[in-house]
Amino acid sequence: xxxxxxxxxxxxxxxxxxxxxxxxxxxxxxxxxxxxxxxxxxxxxxxxxxxxxxxxxxxxxxxxxxxxxxxxxxxxxxxxxxxxxxxxxxxxxxxxxxxxxxxxxxxxxxxxxxxxxxxxxxxxxxxxxxxxxxxxxxxxxxxxxxxxxxxxxxxxxxxxxxxxxxxxxxxxxxxxxxxxxxxxxxxxxxxxxxxxxxxxxxxxxxxxxxxxxxxxxxxxxxxxxxxxxxxxxxxxxxxxxxxxxxxxxxxxxxxxxxxxxxxxxxxxxxxxxxxxxxxxxxxxxxxxxxxxxxxxxxxxxxxxxxxxxxxxxxxxxxxxxxxxxxxxxxxxxxxxxxxxxxxxxxxxxxxxxxxxxxxxxxxxxxxxxxxxxxxxxxxxxxxxxxxxxxxxxxxxxxxxxxxxxxxxxxxxxxxxxxxxxxxxxxxxxxxxxxxxxxxxxxxxxxxxxxxxxxxxxxxxxxxxxxxxxxxxxxxxxxxxxxxxxxxxxxxxxxxxxxxxxxxxxxxxxxxxxxxxxxxxxxxxxxxxxxxxxxxxxxxxxxxxxxxxxxxxxxxxxxxxxxxxxxxxxxxxxxxxxxxxxxxx
Numbered sequence: 001x002x003x004x005x006x007x008x009x010x011x012x013x014x015x016x017x018x019x020x021x022x023x024x025x026x027x028x029x030x031x032x033x034x035x036x037x038x039x040x041x042x043x044x045x046x047x048x049x050x051x052x053x054x055x056x057x058x059x060x061x062x063x064x065x066x067x068x069x070x071x072x073x074x075x076x077x078x079x080x081x082x083x084x085x086x087x088x089x090x091x092x093x094x095x096x097x098x099x100x101x102x103x104x105x106x107x108x109x110x111x112x113x114x115x116x117x118x119x120x121x122x123x124x125x126x127x128x129x130x131x132x133x134x135x136x137x138x139x140x141x142x143x144x145x146x147x148x149x150x151x152x153x154x155x156x157x158x159x160x161x162x163x164x165x166x167x168x169x170x171x172x173x174x175x176x177x178x179x180x181x182x183x184x185x186x187x188x189x190x191x192x193x194x195x196x197x198x199x200x201x202x203x204x205x206x207x208x209x210x211x212x213x214x215x216x217x218x219x220x221x222x223x224x225x226x227x228x229x230x231x232x233x234x235x236x237x238x239x240x241x242x243x244x245x246x247x248x249x250x251x252x253x254x255x256x257x258x259x260x261x262x263x264x265x266x267x268x269x270x271x272x273x274x275x276x277x278x279x280x281x282x283x284x285x286x287x288x289x290x291x292x293x294x295x296x297x298x299x300x301x302x303x304x305x306x307x308x309x310x311x312x313x314x315x316x317x318x319x320x321x322x323x324x325x326x327x328x329x330x331x332x333x334x335x336x337x338x339x340x341x342x343x344x345x346x347x348x349x350x351x352x353x354x355x356x357x358x359x360x361x362x363x364x365x366x367x368x369x370x371x372x373x374x375x376x377x378x379x380x381x382x383x384x385x386x387x388x389x390x391x392x393x394x395x396x397x398x399x400x401x402x403x404x405x406x407x408x409x410x411x412x413x414x415x416x417x418x419x420x421x422x423x424x425x426x427x428x429x430x431x432x433x434x435x436x437x438x439x440x441x442x443x444x445x446x447x448x449x450x451x452x453x454x455x456x457x458x459x460x461x462x463x464x465x466x467x468x469x470x471x472x473x474x475x476x477x478x479x480x481x482x483x484x485x486x487x488x489x490x491x492x493x494x495x496x497x498x499x500x501x502x503x504x505x506x507x508x509x510x511x512x513x514x515x516x517x518x519x520x521x522x523x524x525x526x527x528x529x530x531x532x533x534x535x536x537x538x539x540x541x542x543x544x545x546x547x548x549x550x551x552x553x554x555x556x557x558x559x560x561x562x563x564x565x566x567x568x569x570x571x572x573x574x575x576x577x578x579x580x581x582x583x584x
Contacts (some may be wrong), residue, residue, distance in 0.1 A: 033149035036087055037157045043071065043094055044144070044159055050101050051137075051167035054108060055174055064098075064105040071098040072299055076279050079293055086149075093143045095299055100136030103129055104171060111178050120185045121194050127182065128196045128207045128238065130175050137168055187211050187236070191264045193220075193253050199270035201297070202246050202346040209238035210253060210264060218255035218264075243271040246345065273348040276302055280339050282356050290356075291326035294319050294341055302347055310338040311356070331358050363392060365427050365440035370540070376420045376447045383413045384427060384440070392435070394427045418447035507571050508549035511542070514575060541570050 046067055053059035075091040082088060107130035114123030141161045149157040193210035200206045212218050212232045220228045222241070230237045232255070243249060249271055253264040280292025290309050294302040301323025308316045309327045312335065319325045337356045343349030364387045374380050386392055389410035396404040396414055404414055416425070424442050431437035508527075515530055516523070525533075527546045551557045 032152055032154075033087075033157060034151055036090070037149050037151070037159075040090060040094060041159065043067075043074075044161065044164060047097055047101060048163040048167045051104070051164065051171050054101075054104060055167065055170035059105070061105050061109060064102050068095075068098040068102050071095045075299055076293075076295075080279050080281055090147060092299075093140050093147075096136055097140035097144075099298065100133045100140060103133030103136065107133060108174075114185075115181070118185060120182065120187060123178070123182050123185060124209060125194065125196045125207075127175060127178050128209060130171075130178070132196075132205070132207070134168070134172055134175065137164075141165060141168070191215075191253070191255060191262045193251060193264045193267055195251070195267065195269055198267075199272050200243065201274040202243055202271055203274055203296075205240045205242060206269070207238055207240050208251065209236070211236055212253070212255045212264075214257040214259075215255040215262075218253040220251065220253050222251055223249055243269070244346070246271045246273055273343065273346060276341055276343075276347050276350040278307070278339050278341060278350050278352045280352060280354075282337075282354070287328045288331045288356055288358070289326060289328040290337065290339060291324070292339070293323045294325065294350075295323055296347065305341060305344055305347065308340045308342070310340060311335050331356060333358065360431070360434065360436040362436040362438040363387060363390075363429060365394065365429060365438055367425065367427060367440050367443050369443055369445065372444065373446050373448060374418060376449050377417050378447070379415055379417050380445075381413050381415050382425065382443065383411070384408070385411050386429075390434075392429055392432075394429045396425070396427050398425050399423055418445065420447055420449065422446045504548055504552040508545055511545060511571050511575070515542075545571060 050059070050064055050067060053063075071091070071094045075088070075095045078084075078088050078091045107126045107128075110126035110129065111123055114120070114126055141164060144159050144161050147159060151157045188211055191210070191212050193208060196207040196209070197204070208220065210218070213235050215232045215235075217229055217231050218237060219226060220230060220239070220241075227241070228239060230239045230253075247270075249269045250266055251269060252266045255262055255264075275297040277295050277297070278292060279295065280290055283289045283291070294305055294307060296302055301319070301321070303319055303321045303323055305319050306316055307319060307325045307327070308314055309329065311329070311331070313329070315327045315329050317325050317327050334355060334357045336353055338351055338353050340351040341347070341349055365384065366387075367382055367384045369380065369382045371380075386394070386408050387410075391407060391409045393405065393407050395402050396406065396416075398416060398418075403416065406412065406414065423445050425445060426442045427440040429435070429438045512527065512530065515521070515533075516525060521530065521533060527549065531543055531546060548557075
C-alpha cells in the first residue's frame, strides 16, 4: 500500500491522469507541467498559512512537521521515480522551504520556553535558530521566483510567492521583537561563549555566539587550535562553524581589551555522526537491479560511500556525487534483500529491506498498419496483438503523449486521426504482478493534406486500366484451367472437357507477370514467394487474388461474370497502387 501511495503522488505531480479517457484527443493529453504547477501551488499556499499562524501565535507545531514530511516524501518520490530534473529541483526547493519553516516553529517554541525559565542563553539560541529559518525560507522563495513551467499550449506558468513573502515579513518582525525582549532579560556578564546546538551532527552548521565587553574582536579555539577571528559588535559576537569529525570538541575564545588578555569559558560540544536514509527500488529481468539514493537527515546526497545488497551473497558498490547507486545480480527464487550502509566516520549506518522476486517475462506487443502516409484528419484503424493472449491494460501513445488507455486480450484495434506532420505511434504496458513492463514497435505515419484532384485522376486511370485489362483478357480464347506446380506462366495447360473458365487464372497471370518484371524476380518464383517480396497497402488485395487463383486451379471453383469484373477492378487498382504508392 505504501508503494501505491508513492506512485499515486508521483502521478499527481507530473500531471498524468490515472485513467485517461478513451476518447481524449492526443493533442491535448499530457506534455505540460500543469499538474506539477497545481500540486506545488497548493504547497505554497500551505506555507503561507503556516507562517501567518506562527506570526499570530495561533498554531499547531505538528502541522509544520506534517508539511515537512509531505515535501520530503515528494522529493524522495521524484528522485527515485522521475527523470525530470526540473521537477526534482523544484521539489528540493520546497523541501528546503519546509525545513526553514520547521526551524522557525522550533525556535519559537524554544524562545517561549526561555521566557518561562528566564534563561537568556536558551532564548539567544532560539533566536539564532529562527534567523536560520528566515534565511532558508528567503532563499527558497528566491529560487521559486526563477522557476518557469509549461502550461497548455506552451503557456508559461510561474509561481506567485507574494502571500508567503508577506507572511514571512510578519514572522521577521516577530523575531525582531524577540531580540528586544532578550535585552530585558539581561545578558550574562563577563566573557562567555555558547552554541546553538549541542549535541550537533557532523557537517552541520552550528552557530557559536557569546559576549565580550569592551573588545573589538575575539579569537576562537577548537581543540586548542586557533580557528577563527570574529569581530565583536555591541559587546556580542556570533559565527557559524562546521565540525568535520565526530566526538567531543572543546571550544573557547580569547580576547584582549585595555585591561589585558582574557579567556572565555570552555565549552564541550558533542558531535555525532549524521543520520542517513536509503531509498531504493528494484527492477526485474534476467538480473534483478536495485537502485536508489543514500541521503542524510536533510535529504541531501551522501557521495562516495559503500552500499551493499545482502541476499544469499553480498554485492557492493559506491554512491556517486548525487548519492546514487545501482547493483545488479542474478536471482532464481524470492528472497528478502537487505540494502545496507555500514556507516562511516561522518555518517551513521542505515538500511532498508524489501522482498525481491525473480524477473518477470515481458509480453510482446505488435502494432501494424498497411500505409506509411495518410490524409490529414483521416480516421485510420491500427491493428495490434499481444502475446501471450492474456487480459492486459495498455496505453496507446501518439508523439510521446498518452492517447488512449484500453484493455486488450490478444488481438485488438483502435482508431486515430492525425494532424499534419510525421507521427510516432506505439503502445506501452506498465507491468503488473505477473508480467514485466513492455513497449511495442513504433509506427511512423505521415499525415499530409488530401489531394482530391490527384485522387480523381488516379481513380480514372484505374478505371481505364480495368477496361483495358478486361478487353485484353476477354479477347483471348477461353481455355481450360490447369494445375500449377511452380510458376503460373511456366506450367503447360491441360485441356479438360467441361473445364472452368480461365478468367481468374488469366487475371492472376497478368498480375504475376507484372510484379515479376517490376521486382526483377526469376521465372521460378512461385505465387506464395511473390507475396513475400511485395510491400504496400495493396498487399492484402494481392494476397486475396492469389488465394482465388489457387482455388480456381486446384478446387476448380467457378466465378460469375459480375465477380470477374470485380476482380478485374481490384487487379487494376493493385497495379495503380504499385506504380504511384499510397495516394489512393
